[in-house]
Every structure is written in C-alpha cells, then in structure tokens.
Amino acid sequence: MDFSAAKAVRRRFPAFGMPVAFALTLAGAPLDASAAPVPYLDPARPVVERVEDLLARMSLDDKIGQMTQPERRSIAPAEVARFKIGSVLSSGGSAPSPNNARTWADMYDGFQRAALGTPLRVPMMYGVDAVHGHNNVVGATIFPHNIGLGATRDPALVRRIGAATAEEMTGTGVDWDFAPCVCVARDDRWGRTYESFGEVPGLPSGMTTLIEGLQGSRLGAGPTSVLATAKHYVGDGGTAGGDDQGDTRGSEAELRAVHLPPFREAVRRGVGSVMASYSSWNGVKLHGNRYLITEVLKRELGFSGFVVSDYNGIDQIDGEPGFTRAEVAAAVNAGIDMVMVPEKWRAFIDDLRAAVRAGEVPMARIDDANRRILAQKFRLGLFERPLADRRYLDTVGGAAHRALARRAVAASQVVLKNDDDVLPLDRDDEKIFVAGRSADDIGRQSGGWTITWQGAPGATTPGTTILEGIRRAAGRSRTVTYSEDGSGADPSYDVAVAVVGERPYAEYKGDRTDDLRLTGADLRTIARLRGADVPVVVVLVSGRPLDVTSELRHWDGFVASWLPGTEGAGVADVLFGTSAPSGRLPVTWPRSAAQEPINLGDGKRPLFPIGAGQTYDDDD
Ligand code: GLC
Numbered sequence: 001m002d003f004s005a006a007k008a009v010r011r012r013f014p015a016f017g018m019p020v021a022f023a024l025t026l027a028g029a030p031l032d033a034s035a036a037p038v039p040y041l042d043p044a045r046p047v048v049e050r051v052e053d054l055l056a057r058m059s060l061d062d063k064i065g066q067m068t069q070p071e072r073r074s075i076a077p078a079e080v081a082r083f084k085i086g087s088v089l090s091s092g093g094s095a096p097s098p099n100n101a102r103t104w105a106d107m108y109d110g111f112q113r114a115a116l117g118t119p120l121r122v123p124m125m126y127g128v129d130a131v132h133g134h135n136n137v138v139g140a141t142i143f144p145h146n147i148g149l150g151a152t153r154d155p156a157l158v159r160r161i162g163a164a165t166a167e168e169m170t171g172t173g174v175d176w177d178f179a180p181c182v183c184v185a186r187d188d189r190w191g192r193t194y195e196s197f198g199e200v201p202g203l204p205s206g207m208t209t210l211i212e213g214l215q216g217s218r219l220g221a222g223p224t225s226v227l228a229t230a231k232h233y234v235g236d237g238g239t240a241g242g243d244d245q246g247d248t249r250g251s252e253a254e255l256r257a258v259h260l261p262p263f264r265e266a267v268r269r270g271v272g273s274v275m276a277s278y279s280s281w282n283g284v285k286l287h288g289n290r291y292l293i294t295e296v297l298k299r300e301l302g303f304s305g306f307v308v309s310d311y312n313g314i315d316q317i318d319g320e321p322g323f324t325r326a327e328v329a330a331a332v333n334a335g336i337d338m339v340m341v342p343e344k345w346r347a348f349i350d351d352l353r354a355a356v357r358a359g360e361v362p363m364a365r366i367d368d369a370n371r372r373i374l375a376q377k378f379r380l381g382l383f384e385r386p387l388a389d390r391r392y393l394d395t396v397g398g399a400a401h402r403a404l405a406r407r408a409v410a411a412s413q414v415v416l417k418n419d420d421d422v423l424p425l426d427r428d429d430e431k432i433f434v435a436g437r438s439a440d441d442i443g444r445q446s447g448g449w450t451i452t453w454q455g456a457p458g459a460t461t462p463g464t465t466i467l468e469g470i471r472r473a474a475g476r477s478r479t480v481t482y483s484e485d486g487s488g489a490d491p492s493y494d495v496a497v498a499v500v501g502e503r504p505y506a507e508y509k510g511d512r513t514d515d516l517r518l519t520g521a522d523l524r525t526i527a528r529l530r531g532a533d534v535p536v537v538v539v540l541v542s543g544r545p546l547d548v549t550s551e552l553r554h555w556d557g558f559v560a561s562w563l564p565g566t567e568g569a570g571v572a573d574v575l576f577g578t579s580a581p582s583g584r585l586p587v588t589w590p591r592s593a594a595q596e597p598i599n600l601g602d603g604k605r606p607l608f609p610i611g612a613g614q615t616y617d618d619d620d
Contacts, residue, residue, distance in 0.1 A: 071342030092453025108173030148412035148562035150586030162213020173388030187242030191510025194543030198586030232277035409570025424577025448506030455504030463566025486528030501541035
C-alpha cells in the first residue's frame, strides 16, 4: 500500500488524526471513497463494537500475531507485517543508531507503517522501559528513580513526571511504557530496590498517579496518552534475601496485605496493562500462576486490560532453559495475554498455533487475550493516530521538563544529619572543597536504565552534574575546588562535600549479598577530607540505603540523594538552601546488612526509621 499519499495528507493535516484508510481516501488513493469506514475503523463506534467487528475478521494467525512481542533487534518491519505482529519492544538500551529523538521517531514509524500495511491494518504498539523519563533516548530528561520519588511523598509531582515522560515518548512515537514498577521493596539487598517507591504498600499505591500522568485521565484522553504498565505482578519485592526473580514465601494473607494493594490501586486508576513478575510465590512461578493472574487480578480486582509476560519470562515456568509448547500453553492459560518473546518469536507463534489446534489452549482464551489487547489499541487512538506525533519532539530534554526534574530532585533529598547546621552551606563560605566519584558523573547520578540497560558511569547523556550544580550555586564570589579522591583538601577550606555511592546497575546485577558498605575508594576519599580538619558533608548517590553506621559519627552532614538523574542542580538547591529539604525516607535505613530484611514494625532497631528526614531551622 502506498503510504506516500497518507504522508501527503498528514503533511497538510499534521495534527488531524484520522484512520489511515480514510486518509488514503482523501488523498485519492484507490479505495472506494463512497464506502463508509468498516465498523472497526470508525472511531465514532463504541470500543466493544470495534473490537468484536475486528475480531470477527481475524484468522488464528492474526490473533496469535497480536499476542506476540519480539525485540526490535530480532525482527524486521517486513516480518512485523508478514506475521501480523501486535507489538515490538526495545529492551533496556536497545536504540537506533545514532540515538536521538528523531531517529527513534523514524524507527517507530518504520515498524508502524509495516503493521498498517497488513490487510486488516491493525497498528502495533511499541514498548519501552521509560522508568525515570524516556531514559533509552540520548538527550531525554532523566528524572529521579522511584526510591527518590517515594522520598518526596508527592503523588501530584509524580503525576506531572508521568505526563512529561509521556510527552517525550509521544514525540518519538513510542506509545507503551513498562512503568510504573509498583513493587514493595522489603529487602534492600534487592538490585531493584531503587525501582520501588517504598517498603510499605501505601507508598507505591499513592504513587500510582504516575499511571494518570502517562495515560491521562483515561487512556487516549489526549494526544500524549501512552499505555502504562503496573509491574511486576505480584510480590517481586518480597523475595527471600532480596534475590531478584527469586521466591516470595508466606501466606496469601501476607501477599494480599503487602504486595497486592498497589495493583488494586493501579487497576482503580485504569492502568491498561500489567506485567507478570519473574518471581515465584511459595515456589510457583508467577508466569504460570492462573489463580493469581486470572482469578485474583482479572476477576477479583476486575482488571480489564491485558497482562504481558516479562522478557523471556515464560522460559522460567518449568525451571529449564528456553520455552516449550507446554510452557507456552501454561502461560497463556494462566492468563498472560501478550508474550514478550524477544528472539524466539517464530517458535512461540508455531507453539501457540499447535497448542490451540491440539486443544491445549482454548480458542476462547485466544479471543479473550485479543479482546483485551485490541481494546487498549482502540482506546489509545492508535487506529486514528498511528504515527509519531513529531510536534512533541522538542519536549525531549526540553527546559520545562528539566526544570520539573530539578524540582523533583530537590524534593527527593533526605537530610539525615546536620550537626552545627553545617547545612545549608553558608553564604559566607568562601572556599568549598568537593570530592567523590559521584560528584561529576551524569551516569552515576542517573543509575541503571539510563541510555543502556545497566547504565554506566560517565557523560552518557546531556545534563547537569552535582558538581556543576554546586559551582553554579556558589557563584563567582566563592571558590569551588574539585578533586575526585579528595587530595588537596586543606584547612583553608570552609567546608568539604564528598559525593560518593554506587556504580549504576539494574535488576539481578544489582543484588548485593555483601555487607552493603561504601567502597574502599569512597571511604578513603572521605578520610582525606576529614584529614583536612574541615567540616565534612557526605552526599550518598545510591539506589538504596547503605551501611554507614561506623562512619556516620565522623561526618558533620549526611544527605541521601538516591539516583537523581540528569538535573544535579536540584541537589545543590538543597545543599545551599535554595530549596529547604523536605524529603523523608521511603525505606528503613539498616545499621548493617545483617539486619535485612528490615521494615517498619518488625521490631528491629534501625539506624534511621522510615519517614526520617530533617529540614533547616528557620533561622538558617
Ligand atoms: C526486564 C525487566 C522488566 C522490563 C522488561 C523489558 O527484564 O524485568 O521490568 O520491563 O525486561 O525490558
């Protein structure tokens, strides 16, 4: 089908969304312009009618294609058309090259035009992990990770962050966000602790406002509405030892009290998709747990969206590498509607077709999965506005979003120690010494899921480092000296700031079974500053609480900065008092790793309790 005509129409009516077929008609394409649009292409019709009309036109292979989600590197646009693929994803860091907003929009449109070239013209959805901004895209605004947003206790701010993220996604065409993670992190040794808004269900439940930010007041409410995903269902943050993808053990009452409430709230807010967890509950993998997915999530909670598997998640059901036809059948019969099968998507299609033909998966289950998926596509407006809305390209990394991120960074800082009011840094402080590997490093201050899956130290994307923020806040009247390892500090300085912490990581690569202590290099840096006999403020850039117990008494000030993202000036705003600190711990801070898991109400004596956080005295 010749899309140049549709492109011509779009150029004349860029913002005027319309079904492609209708657009082609206007452009004089060889469609019978007198025919009314077929029911499913008529946006005036109720979604349920459009779904039923389209479903009735679909073959088994059409339906199986809608349930299949390959990764972009393992499928060409022509194969998206040939196999009627319903969705494509970018896994963490999987980006076009060069990587910028415009190349993302071109990539998205390439896949979408292929999907629209199929006989039924069903648009595909494109999924990414935009978990703290549109974080795969170089130049995008990177917001604080969820643990920092939990420290803000500000659901309205989180909604605004979702809306900003959705704008940046819309400019690139990407219409599905595998976010928010509504996990309840119960053991800080877990590598995904920073993806949690907090250790008690009320925190992630409150922050499901991100869903409304992403989707709008309802899915498809506006031109920047994108599909949100509540993940990972259910109990991912409660595994024994904080073992990522491990086993959450306990009664159903405990699971319902701690881990289910954020999903109940996400469903209430109309989340369009839910992602199954890699983890198990009492030894049963969630990806094969029909009771929790179908009976509890879909029937009891009334979830009407669709459930997507995690990346190769169905492979884990039988505990053996790879997936079998039996696992495909078990996952779909458990209630998984779309399968994230990044590489072996052809085998998946063949296995599911064979399972249906053998009666192992009822056709009613296939139809239910398709009804759920198609309803979201209709609600999202994809049939009317299938291509990237390039009007929003300029929002990517734009000043407004960066200003919002800077406010979020400031609101997320938690001041845990402030002896002799060493903070805010005194306006009369003439000489400030800054040290630490995390002071001048966008990559470290952004953490995992930034440009690449694991994130990386270094100048990975445009932004303001914490040191740059300090320099700007100090102005010309004061001297700011930086030395990564602290060498050169001497008593001539009025104060020293050590910005230290963790290297970026994501998922299981961030699991820690060690002592959660600071690295030797960071401890040596701080010691050099102490040796200069000046007040020392430690700013910790980490995805979780670390064991600082034995060091804390030597520090004059201590700030938990979490993983602030690209707008490091927000940290300086608090250090200099431009913004009074308001952050409060979203998790309990342990005295040592030996206390883990340590949570509110468990009777253990932490270094700092959940909710701890100082502000500045009025006379500061
Ligand atoms: C990952 C994560 C999940 C993410 C998915 C796609 O393994 O578990 O959170 O959405 O794969 O990248």
